[in-house]
Amino acid sequence: MDRSGDAEFEGAQFDPGAMLWVRGVDYMTGWREATQVVEELGDALTAAGVDVAGAKIQAVSASDGSGVLRLELPTAAAREVAMLARAAASKWRKAG
Template structure:
């Protein structure tokens, strides 16, 4: 759960909760799951033709050890992903 590579780690916004480890919490399992989910998301976006060059998929964990994926996309890529999600949602509604 070390977010030392995150932007803002050393500034006034420093959150000590972001770097504390709690004894007995399995952060590694959550982080591994987040790593796999980040890779799956990147692969899925690439498979549907989204250019993810410059995108960042960062795995991490929450205080309870749950995995999280933080995604940074360019504005254009975010709009493309939003459009694809709307198209997929419309197709699912029409299929049902």
């Protein structure tokens, strides 16, 4: 799995030339936060048993400066995530 926090992932660098800049918007803070969450999400998917081979998670900054993750999954992995989400939702409804 490609993660923006990994050294070998080419998208790990913040590319200031890849976006329009608005004066006064702190893009770096959002991007840094998103970079930290990339690791959390990747670890959670792995811990849940999702086959993350071929998955890509990239940290970016939105136009308002907030952090955003872009997640790209192979179809089989997306089905696993959907199944896990449905199972978790079902448990939460029963518990509530």
